[in-house]
Amino acid sequence: MVDFENVKKEYDKLVQQLSDPELISDWERFKRLSERKNLLEKIIEKGKEILEIKNKIEENKAIISAKEDSELVSLADEELISLKEKEKILENESAAFDNSSKTSDSPCSAQGEASEKEPSAVIVEIRAGTGGEEASLFAGDLFRMYSKYGTSLGWQQKILDSHPSELRGFKEIIFELKNGNVFSKMKFEAGVHRVQRTPETEKGGRIHTSTASVAVLPKPKKAEIEINPQDLKIDFYGSSGPGGQYVQKRHTAVRITHLPTGIIVTSQTERNQLQNKENAMAILEAKLLERKEMAELEKLGEKRRSQIKRAKRAEKIRTYNFPQDRVTDHRIKKSWHNIEDIMAGRLEPIIKALQSL
Numbered sequence: 001m002v003d004f005e006n007v008k009k010e011y012d013k014l015v016q017q018l019s020d021p022e023l024i025s026d027w028e029r030f031k032r033l034s035e036r037k038n039l040l041e042k043i044i045e046k047g048k049e050i051l052e053i054k055n056k057i058e059e060n061k062a063i064i065s066a067k068e069d070s071e072l073v074s075l076a077d078e079e080l081i082s083l084k085e086k087e088k089i090l091e092n093e094s095a096a097f098d099n100s101s102k103t104s105d106s107p108c109s110a111q112g113e114a115s116e117k118e119p120s121a122v123i124v125e126i127r128a129g130t131g132g133e134e135a136s137l138f139a140g141d142l143f144r145m146y147s148k149y150g151t152s153l154g155w156q157q158k159i160l161d162s163h164p165s166e167l168r169g170f171k172e173i174i175f176e177l178k179n180g181n182v183f184s185k186m187k188f189e190a191g192v193h194r195v196q197r198t199p200e201t202e203k204g205g206r207i208h209t210s211t212a213s214v215a216v217l218p219k220p221k222k223a224e225i226e227i228n229p230q231d232l233k234i235d236f237y238g239s240s241g242p243g244g245q246y247v248q249k250r251h252t253a254v255r256i257t258h259l260p261t262g263i264i265v266t267s268q269t270e271r272n273q274l275q276n277k278e279n280a281m282a283i284l285e286a287k288l289l290e291r292k293e294m295a296e297l298e299k300l301g302e303k304r305r306s307q308i309k310r311a312k313r314a315e316k317i318r319t320y321n322f323p324q325d326r327v328t329d330h331r332i333k334k335s336w337h338n339i340e341d342i343m344a345g346r347l348e349p350i351i352k353a354l355q356s357l
Helices: 004-018 021-025 027-066 070-103 132-152 182-189 273-299 302-307 339-343 348-355
Strands: 121-128 156-164 170-178 191-197 208-218 232-237 253-258 263-267 316-321 326-329 334-337
Touching (some): 121 182, 132 156, 132 170, 182 348, 263 273, 334 348
């Protein structure tokens, strides 16, 4: 049985340690403590779920004991069986997390580990391209499409950084997807997406063409990318909203510069420096892994490179034509209708067609 009280005490102590500004000078320790904190958060969350189940069990027992309404008693009796089964599952999951925290430095997943050949998570970057505010709106539409698609498959999502536009779009948004065969499906989304429609801002009813680019970066596994803390320049600043105005006076946003490569990453989505540092570091690790993989590809012959079906950032892969209610994937020269359904996250037919190649 997991001692949730001790877990909570350790978690509170870790949060206090991680809030120490001096810790940033020891990045390895910061990273190790952050991983431990994330694992303890999972155990605590399971504890909350177990407590809720226990309360429901007691409520159903009270209904059964009262015997005031036979139909209600029958329903409570049936629900009691499923609640006890769920309680047992949650307790086993929390025990698995707890055992992992004692035997390993890295968090485990109750859902099972992904294949060793495939990344267990991806980081997706969506950037508005040509088309001004309409391109930002389209970037927002793509983000919501992937969010709904991921939700339908049980994936977990976390926004790592975002730069909203004046309306409901994004100049850029970076988020993580995990908890399943994420990479095997999302890898086909990398490239330039094009939309043809009448923008909300268009008063003359003319059809415009805008673009947004999508990058899908595998999230490195532990020890796959080693970063020397001395190679990092870390700055803190106030988070900004649409139009560039500052929305927080406290300097919680984080900018990390990797000095050897010049790669700069930021995060401003969270309200504290700690989470923003973790988010920015996750983005940096993914970018460094991509850089490493591209360097390795350059060493391969032209024939081998041509066999690797990974879309380049500049490659136009798909067009979303709203007037004709059609989505066309240019790589396989195939189209689908019901564009509103596709934008609502029903991507599986397109993904399956691409996977079958």
